Amino acid sequence: MSTLARTYRESLALLTDLYQLTMAYGYWKAGKQRQEAAFHLFFRTLPFEGGYAVACGIEPAIEFLQQFRFRDDDLAYLAEVPGADGRPLFDAGFLAHLRELHLACDVDMVPEGTAVFPQEPLVRVRGPIVHAQLLETALLNLVNFQTLIATKAARVAQAARGEPVVEFGLRRAQGIDGGLAASRAAYVGGCAGTSNLLAGKLYGIPVRGTHAHSWVMSFATERAAFQAYAEALPNNCVFLVDTYDTLEGVRHAIEVGRWLREHGYPLLGIRLDSGDLAYLSIEARKLLDAAGFTETPIMASNDLDEHLIASLKQQGATIASWGVGTRLATAYDQPALGGVYKLTAVRQPGGEWEPRVKLSEQAVKVTTPGILQVRRYRSGGEFVGDMIYDERFPPTGDPLIVDPLDPTRRKRFGTDTEHEELLVPVFRGGRCVYTPPPLEEVRQRVQRQLAQFHAGVKRFVNPHRYPVGLEQGLHQRKTELVLQARGVATT
DSSP states (O other): OOOOHHOOOOOOOTSSSSHHHHHHHHHHHOOOOOOEEOOOOEEESSSSGGEEEEOOOOOHHHHHHHHHHHHHHHHHHHHOOBBSSSSSSSSSHHHHHTTTTOOOEEEEETTTTEEEEEEEOOOEEEEEEHHHHHHHHHHHHHHHHHHHHHHHHHHHHHHHHOEEEEEEEEGGSHHHHHHHHHHHHHHTTOOOOOOOHHHHHHHHBBBBOOOOOOHHHHHSSSSHHHHHHHHOOTTTTTEEEESSSSHHHHHHHHHHHHHHHTTTOOEEEEOOOOOHHHHHHHHHHHHHTTTTTOOOOOOEEESSSSSHHHHHHTOOOOOOEEEEOOOHHHHOOOOOOOOEEEEEEOOOOTTTEEEEEOOOGGGGSOOOOSSSEEEEEEEEEEEEEEEEEEESSSOSOOOOEEEEEEEEEEEEOTTTTTESSEEEEETTTTOOOOOOOOOHHHHHHHHHHHHTSGGGOOOOOSOOOOOOOEEEHHHHHHHHHHHHTOOOOOO
């Protein structure tokens, strides 16, 4: 049973917006249900003013597609949805059509854990227009949030410079599903574990945690609280030392640490959760070292993010592991990714694809037509640029990319430049042809990907802009379509 099915026992076909059903109904009424369409899921702007994003939520999206069916209770509900006149919005024939609907789409996705950039499709859906339209909202829901959190986690892990980061965000997450999705995505992005036990059970993520301030406050003294905890769980002792006086708390932890040693257990660490973390960690390290606990690490929490961790390291903090909660699980400074799902081509069964373009007064919102693929180029062990091209017109010669927002920015690749295609087949005719890798492998992919980008792309402030552009021929065809749509002569 998939993780999605274990978490949600009911059908998720209605995890969508009403207008997806009204459009599907309109297609059906207009006799367009056999028409095929191509949609692409992508985002327009990088989150956190950063230089990259990490694709995540792909495996849950695959599970959703595998289970997509309208059940009797879904259809019974839809039969009761009223129009503005109080009469049923959908007729019985359409509901019968939904009852028999089995996804028949071809779906291509980037492998989970891939570094991705604006305008690049993360998901491509081709198939009957009713089918493809009904997938929009759920795919965006599953991919947008987890991509956002995985990106944040990758930044936090980067700031920690290889030291373990534990995700602590469940209590501040956006509901049950938000907490589970955040824990999963944070692990993909680079966190070493989570405090979320349900996420541990469902996804196999290592779980971490010891005690809170309430444990200490329930005893007459802090020393007694630490001693009682050590006696109860001698193999899990990381003491939270800032309930009353932080440095005095460190001394109490050392006293109980000696008791643990006598009984054959190490003091696994102390945790700082308030105050001047740089100063307190330095002073705590002195106390621990002087008492012979040189191997006992110091953990810190308290509204941390990548910027605070980087600052603490710059200040010489002696913190060896990090608990990051609210600002990670809620993507504190970027509430949404802003991914979109746009129609880019249509065709009649057996016919040729006809490209479609959406116009806007904002250049960033003008869509790219065609059946799109992304080709990533590598030179000298480093990624050097991405090309978005139409599969029907693959690049030839020394391919040239054109920045979709600034046509004067261009980059050429040699014909012998090493490259790979990012979108891989996942469904063909509605049948899954792809086996998602284990979560640990996805997590490792993130690290391999980021290691192949120039350091400037990974800067937190004013990162280098990684080259992404449209293949020259695609740029020209898009320009012609835009001009035609605006009634401007092209000859």
